[in-house]
Structure formats: C-alpha cells, structure tokens
Amino acid sequence: MSKRIYVLLFILLCLCRFLPARAQEDIETRVEGILSTLTLRQKIGQMNQLNARKPDEKLYQQIRDGEVGSILNAEDPVLLNRLQQIAMEECNARVPLLFARDVIHGFKTIFPIPLGQAASFNPEIVEKGARVAALETSEKGIRWTFAPMMDISRDARWGRIAESFGEDTYLSGVMGMAMVRGFQGDDLADPTSIAACAKHFVAYGAVEGGRDYNVSYIPERQLRKTYLPPFERSIREAGCATLMTSFNSNDGIPPSANRFLLRDLLRDEWGFDGVVVSDWASVSMMIRQGFCEDRKDAARKSALAGLDMDMTSECFVDYLEELVREGDVPESVIDQAVRNILRLKFRLGLFSNPYTDLSKVSCMYAPAHLEAARQAAAESFVLLKNTGNLLPLSRDIRSVAVIGPLADAPHDQLGTWCFDGEKEMTRTPLQAIREQYGDQVTIHYAPGLAFSREQSVTGFDAAIEAAQQAEVILLFIGEESILSGEAHCLAGLDLVGAQAELVDAMKATGKPLVTIIMAGRPLTMGKQLAQSDALLYAWHPGTMGGPALAGMLWGETAPSGKLPVTFPAHVGQIPLYYNQERIGRPANRKELLLDQIPQEARQSSLGNTSYYLDAGFDPLFVFGYGLSYTTFTYSGLTLSREELSPEETLKVSVTLVNTGSREGTEVVQLYISDLYASVATPEKELKDFCRVTLKPGESRMVEFELPVENLSLWNIDMQRVIEPGKFDLMIGGNSRDVLKASFRVK
Numbered sequence: 001m002s003k004r005i006y007v008l009l010f011i012l013l014c015l016c017r018f019l020p021a022r023a024q025e026d027i028e029t030r031v032e033g034i035l036s037t038l039t040l041r042q043k044i045g046q047m048n049q050l051n052a053r054k055p056d057e058k059l060y061q062q063i064r065d066g067e068v069g070s071i072l073n074a075e076d077p078v079l080l081n082r083l084q085q086i087a088m089e090e091c092n093a094r095v096p097l098l099f100a101r102d103v104i105h106g107f108k109t110i111f112p113i114p115l116g117q118a119a120s121f122n123p124e125i126v127e128k129g130a131r132v133a134a135l136e137t138s139e140k141g142i143r144w145t146f147a148p149m150m151d152i153s154r155d156a157r158w159g160r161i162a163e164s165f166g167e168d169t170y171l172s173g174v175m176g177m178a179m180v181r182g183f184q185g186d187d188l189a190d191p192t193s194i195a196a197c198a199k200h201f202v203a204y205g206a207v208e209g210g211r212d213y214n215v216s217y218i219p220e221r222q223l224r225k226t227y228l229p230p231f232e233r234s235i236r237e238a239g240c241a242t243l244m245t246s247f248n249s250n251d252g253i254p255p256s257a258n259r260f261l262l263r264d265l266l267r268d269e270w271g272f273d274g275v276v277v278s279d280w281a282s283v284s285m286m287i288r289q290g291f292c293e294d295r296k297d298a299a300r301k302s303a304l305a306g307l308d309m310d311m312t313s314e315c316f317v318d319y320l321e322e323l324v325r326e327g328d329v330p331e332s333v334i335d336q337a338v339r340n341i342l343r344l345k346f347r348l349g350l351f352s353n354p355y356t357d358l359s360k361v362s363c364m365y366a367p368a369h370l371e372a373a374r375q376a377a378a379e380s381f382v383l384l385k386n387t388g389n390l391l392p393l394s395r396d397i398r399s400v401a402v403i404g405p406l407a408d409a410p411h412d413q414l415g416t417w418c419f420d421g422e423k424e425m426t427r428t429p430l431q432a433i434r435e436q437y438g439d440q441v442t443i444h445y446a447p448g449l450a451f452s453r454e455q456s457v458t459g460f461d462a463a464i465e466a467a468q469q470a471e472v473i474l475l476f477i478g479e480e481s482i483l484s485g486e487a488h489c490l491a492g493l494d495l496v497g498a499q500a501e502l503v504d505a506m507k508a509t510g511k512p513l514v515t516i517i518m519a520g521r522p523l524t525m526g527k528q529l530a531q532s533d534a535l536l537y538a539w540h541p542g543t544m545g546g547p548a549l550a551g552m553l554w555g556e557t558a559p560s561g562k563l564p565v566t567f568p569a570h571v572g573q574i575p576l577y578y579n580q581e582r583i584g585r586p587a588n589r590k591e592l593l594l595d596q597i598p599q600e601a602r603q604s605s606l607g608n609t610s611y612y613l614d615a616g617f618d619p620l621f622v623f624g625y626g627l628s629y630t631t632f633t634y635s636g637l638t639l640s641r642e643e644l645s646p647e648e649t650l651k652v653s654v655t656l657v658n659t660g661s662r663e664g665t666e667v668v669q670l671y672i673s674d675l676y677a678s679v680a681t682p683e684k685e686l687k688d689f690c691r692v693t694l695k696p697g698e699s700r701m702v703e704f705e706l707p708v709e710n711l712s713l714w715n716i717d718m719q720r721v722i723e724p725g726k727f728d729l730m731i732g733g734n735s736r737d738v739l740k741a742s743f744r745v746k
C-alpha cells in the first residue's frame with residue numbers, strides 16, 4: 001500500500017517537473033496559432049503602444065482595426081474594460097490589449113523612493129513593496145509597469161538618481177530582482193501579478209554631466225562589468241518579463257536601434273524571450289539624434305535591431321507595413337516581435353481573463369499595505385550623525401519645536417514619479433508627532449519656510465520663537481518632490497531656497513538641533529551637518545514617512561539604513577563613487593590644500609596624487625555608511641582557505657558584537673579587491689551583505705559563502721573568466737572601515 005503511494009508520489013513529482021515545460025510548449029503553440037490568423041497590419045498593430053488620450057471614436061476605431069497592442073497611462077477600469085471589449089469582440093484579431101502604467105514606488109500606497117529603498121539593504125522590503133504595488137495596480141486592470149529602473153547612478157545631479165538603487169552594481173542587481181519578484185509574484189497569470197520592466201537599457205545613468213536625455217560613452221567592458229549585470233540577473237534569475245530601451249545614445253548608437261544590445265546580447269547570449277519596448281518616442285527621437293533620416297528610417301532601424309514595441313511614436317504603425325512590402329524589413333522580423341508580445345499576453349493570462357473584475361473589494365491603502373510602507377520607510381532612513389546620543393529623544397523631553405518646509409508637506413514627501421499617490425492620504429511627521437507623542441510633549445510648530453525653494457525669510461521670526469520655547473529642535477528640510485526625477489537635474493547640490501539660512505537661525509538659538517533631510521538625491525550639506533547635533537537622511541519616504549520618522553525619533557525603531565551612494569562633499573567632485581578602478585597615484589592624506597600652498601610657490605607637482613586643491617578627495621560620506629542607536633565592533637575575520645581553485649567556495653566568518661546599550665541592526669558588508677588582473681579592476685567591489693540584529697552585548701559569528709566564480713571579470717579579450725592571483729577580502733559596516741584578509745585563486 002505504502003509502496004503504491006510512493007509510486008504515485010513519484011509520478012506526480014515527475015509530472016510537476018514536466019508541467020512548466022509543457023505549459024510553455026502550449027503557449028508557443030497558441031502563439032503560433034494566433035500569429036497565423038493575423039494580417040500583416042494586425043501584427044504591426046500589436047507592436048504599437050499608444051498613450052491613453054481622451055477616449056474618442058478615433059481610438060475606438062484604431063483598436064477595432066487591430067492597430068493597437070498596448071495602452072499606457074489609462075487607469076479607469078471601466079474605460080479599460082470598454083477598450084478591452086472592443087479589442088476582444090469588435091476586432092477580428094481577438095487579441096487582448098495590455099494596459100501599462102508607471103508604478104515606480106507604489107500605486108496608491110507610496111513606498112520610499114527606490115534610492116531610499118536601496119538604503120535599507122533589505123531586498124525583502126523591496127519585494128513586499130512591489131507586491132503591494134502589484135495588488136493595488138492590478139485592481140485597476142493594469143498588468144504591466146515600467147519598473148524597476150536599474151540604471152547605475154553615480155551622479156546626484158541627474159534627477160533620476162531618485163528612481164535608482166544607487167551606484168553599486170551588486171546592490172542594484174539584488175534590489176532590482178526583488179522588485180521584479182514582487183511585481184510578478186509566483187505566477188504571471190495570477191490576476192494580481194503585473195509584468196515588470198527592467199529599464200533603461202542601457203547606461204542612461206551615465207549621461208554626460210548628469211543632464212537628462214544626454215549622451216553616454218560607456219565602452220563594452222564597462223557595460224558588461226558595471227551597467228549590464230543588474231539587467232542580466234533580473235532577466236535570467238528573476239524572470240523579468242520585459243525590458244525598456246533608453247533615450248541616450250551610447251557611444252553614438254541609440255539603444256532602441258542597437259542590434260548588438262537587442263539581438264546578440266539580449267536574445268542570443270541571455271536567452272531573453274520577453275518584450276522589448278522603446279522609451280517614450282525614443283524611436284522618432286533618433287531623427288534629432290542624427291541617427292535616422294526620418295520616421296520611416298527610424299521604424300526600419302529599430303525593427304531590424306530587435307525592438308518589439310514602439311511606445312507612442314507611432315513610427316511602426318505608420319511605416320512598417322510599407323517597409324515590409326518594399327522588402328526593407330522581412331516579415332519574419334515582424335513575426336518574431338509579435339511572438340514576443342503574444343507570449344507575454346498569454347503568460348499574463350490575458351487571453352482567458354482579459355477583463356477586470358469591478359466587483360472586487362478594493363485593497364487600496366489596506367492596513368497591511370500602510371504597515372509595509374511604514375516599515376520600508378523606517379528601514380530606509382540613514383543616521384549620519386548623533387552627537388552625545390541625542391537620538392532617540394529622551395522620554396524626559398517635554399517640548400519640541402517642529403520646524404522646516406518638509407515637516408508637513410504631504411505632497412512632497414511622496415517623492416518623484418507618483419501618478420496615483422494622494423497627498424490627502426499621506427501621514428506627515430507633524431501629524432504623526434502630534435498623534436503619537438502629542439500627549440507627552442508640547443509641540444511648537446512653525447515651518448519657517450513654506451516650501452524648500454522659498455527665499456523669503458518672513459517666517460523665520462516665528463520659527464525662532466518656536467525653537468526658543470522648546471527643549472529640542474526637529475528641523476525638516478530638503479527638496480520638494482519636483483526637484484528630482486525625470487527631466488529634473490541640478491547643477492548644484494546645496495540646499496535650495498533660504499534653507500541654509502534657516503539652519504543658521506536654528507543653530508543660533510543654541511538649542512539641540514536634530515536635522516531630518518527629505519530629498520531625492522544626496523545633497524552637499526557639510527555645513528548643515530556640522531551645525532546639527534544629529535542628522536537623519538530620510539529621502540522621500542512616501543505615504544507613511546511621518547509615522548516612520550516619529551517612531552524613529554522617539555526610539556520605537558532604530559536606524560539601520562546605509563548609503564547606497566557616495567555623498568560628495570562638493571558637487572565638483574562628481575563623479576565620485578567607491579568602486580572606481582585603481583589609479584596610479586591615489587590620494588594619501590599628505591596633500592596640500594588651497595590655503596596651505598605658500599604664496600609665489602614654485603611650479604611643483606605638490607603631492608603628485610589625484611585630488612582637488614579646493615575640495616580634497618574625501619567624500620562627505622562613503623558608500624555603505626550609516627549609524628544606529630547602538631555601536632558594533634567587528635573582529636576575528638577568518639577565511640576557510642588561503643588558496644582556492646575556480647570551482648571552489650570560500651567560507652568567510654567574522655564576529656560582530658553589539659557594544660552599545662540598545663538593540664540594533666547592522667548591515668554587514670563584504671567587499672573584494674582583485675589586486676592584479678589583465679585589465680584594471682576596482683579598488684573594491686561589494687559582493688555580499690546581510691542584516692544582523694543583536695541585543696545589547698550580544699555577539700554573533702556572521703558567515704558568508706563566496707563562490708570563486710563570483711570573482712570573474714571581463715578580461716583583456718572580452719571574455720568572462722576567473723583569473724588566478726591575489727585577492728583582498730574586506731568586511732565592515734561601510735566601504736571604508738573594514739577588516740581585511742587575503743587569499744589566492746589558483
């Protein structure tokens with residue numbers, strides 16, 4: 001009897017293993033079936049994505065004629081169902097439309113900006129946030145979003161750094177994959193799953209001068225080493241369903257028409273079988289970029305290169321039919337693109353379930369969603385200074401002054417790229433402090449400035465008076481949400497408006513000063529850091545930023561975030577990132593600065609090292625930096641072996657002790673340095689990290705496993721190999737203060 005059960009179980013297991021392959025085969029058969037029924041015009045229609053405009057007879061007719069495959073930016077489910085009905089019942093192609101929308105860090109419940117989420121070094125909260133976003137987004141009938149953005153961002157002037165996971169390739173890969181998993185869930189066909197889109201392919205974060213839509217010059221080795229891995233991992237390891245090409249031409253070629261990127265690399269090397277969509281009119285933009293003669297040429301070049309869907313430029317729908325008839329684009333190219341699109345629609349279950357269920361109870365702002373957003377916000381905060389353990393605030397404090405333009409700015413704390421988040425639902429720090437601690441402390445509120453860019457100081461008197469009445473000042477400054485994000489770049493990174501003067505005025509009161517910065521990017525705030533007794537970097541924390549901040553200021557939670565990007569001391573130091581390639585004359589702290597050079601000094605090479613006379617070489621804060629309310633020490637770094645071969649795995653352990661008097665969470669970071677190779681390698685590179693929570697006095701042996709294959713590099717012949725040689729391994733709580741040990745690879 002039991003033997004029979006075992007046999008049955010065995011058969012069941014075999015079937016389960018066989019099922020995904022079978023399902024995929026089924027999808028391929030159905031894709032071919034549909035493809036064979038479509039006219040050339042209808043096939044090209046699938047490759048056309050339109051921006052939702054006011055629905056009119058023209059749009060209905062285009063759908064009826066099979067000239068539209070996807071629509072972005074509509075979010076009324078009644079309208080979406082109506083459009084879908086036209087596609088399914090009034091068009092003889094009978095292919096469902098796919099509705100898309102930018103849901104970058106939340107649909108209604110807004111999570112911290114992605115840069116803030118990256119600071120958590122916690123992929124679980126990123127995945128949870130994307131799951132919440134998927135539940136809320138899919139409720140409207142939208143099944144595709146244009147996130148995660150995984151552009152490596154090393155320039156805080158670029159407004160879109162807010163949408164990124166920062167400067168590090170490994171961290172961006174881990175966080176990008178987590179976001180993909182959250183959006184797509186376990187099964188894309190589940191009506192609550194939405195297809196993710198890895199963007200912007202590629203090197204968009206490297207645009208010159210941090211100016212949006214500009215050019216980049218990233219050569220292939222640097223692409224493969226730094227910019228491509230997050231995309232590759234999100235596709236190969238997390239199954240990201242779609243990908244978006246970027247606006248920037250890289251080394252003279254716009255990615256929307258780059259055959260090497262879209263065919264050789266993406267399809268042949270990585271085996272991607274999802275959809276590649278252009279960015280907004282990036283196809284027709286190639287005319288201005290000097291890469292195409294006209295819209296027809298743009299349609300030809302991008303289709304031949306392997307672009308599947310044209311977002312809004314309508315070059316495909318206007319010209320591809322003609323180009324096929326004239327023999328300039330083979331119909332097989334169209335067929336291949338349409339296969340990718342139909343495959344995605346099958347995977348999303350749209351053929352069997354094209355409509356949105358309007359009778360469902362809404363899950364927008366569900367308590368669990370708000371709680372996840374609060375937790376994500378709390379984990380995103382980075383404590384940068386805490387003199388005399390001013391934070392958390394003592395329970396003996398009876399009065400606080402709440403000052404600054406971001407203390408009660410429900411719109412601005414949501415951050416960039418929020419189409420659907422509502423300020424009426426945002427909980428600000430002022431509200432939360434009143435609700436959570438209003439019965440324990442007297443709150444003196446005076447913003448000083450109405451918004452971050454305000455120049456008028458007429459509100460200062462009231463702010464000074466409020467400060468004078470309080471025991472501690474809580475000063476909320478930074479950037480309005482509109483100062484970062486797409487097309488919002490800055491040449492300077494200092495506080496805008498009269499905020500620096502507001503800090504001066506607060507400092508002059510002599511009261512203990514806690515500064516909380518809400519911003520979409522690193523700001524150069526060295527002076528304000530020096531003036532503050534404590535400084536907490538809160539990014540744009542989203543809907544629940546207020547409760548998360550209040551809870552942290554009063555010590556219900558403790559900071560555990562770490563900087564996902566280097567903070568420059570001076571804007572002129574950019575680009576400044578921790579994993580730069582080794583140079584021959586690194587700065588060594590013996591450098592003379594501007595004021596130290598004697599008058600009429602003779603020509604000399606000074607320190608002969610790489611630095612600025614006026615800004616030195618140190619950043620304000622290094623990558624990975626962040627304090628907690630407790631302290632940690634590292635000791636006893638031990639490697640399992642001194643020499644390994646490429647197929648082996650190095651085991652690493654280190655002892656972490658909580659040496660303070662409060663519980664805390666530390667992000668333990670593991671870096672590698674390849675000391676000699678056939679090509680120059682970075683000073684150090686993050687290879688792993690983990691979060692460890694310890695009670696006061698508790699110690700833990702933290703262990704990592706590092707497969708030697710993770711040390712591969714793109715060698716002088718552009719092959720991915722592991723080169724023998726000596727490596728340093730470093731572990732610490734940031735990228736500078738580390739313990740070091742060495743090993744060799746045979």
Ligand code: BGC
Nearest residue numbers: 072102146199200279280486
């Ligand atoms: C942005 C994309 C975005 C698209 C659709 C473009 O301007 O670059 O990131 O997904 O618009 O809204």
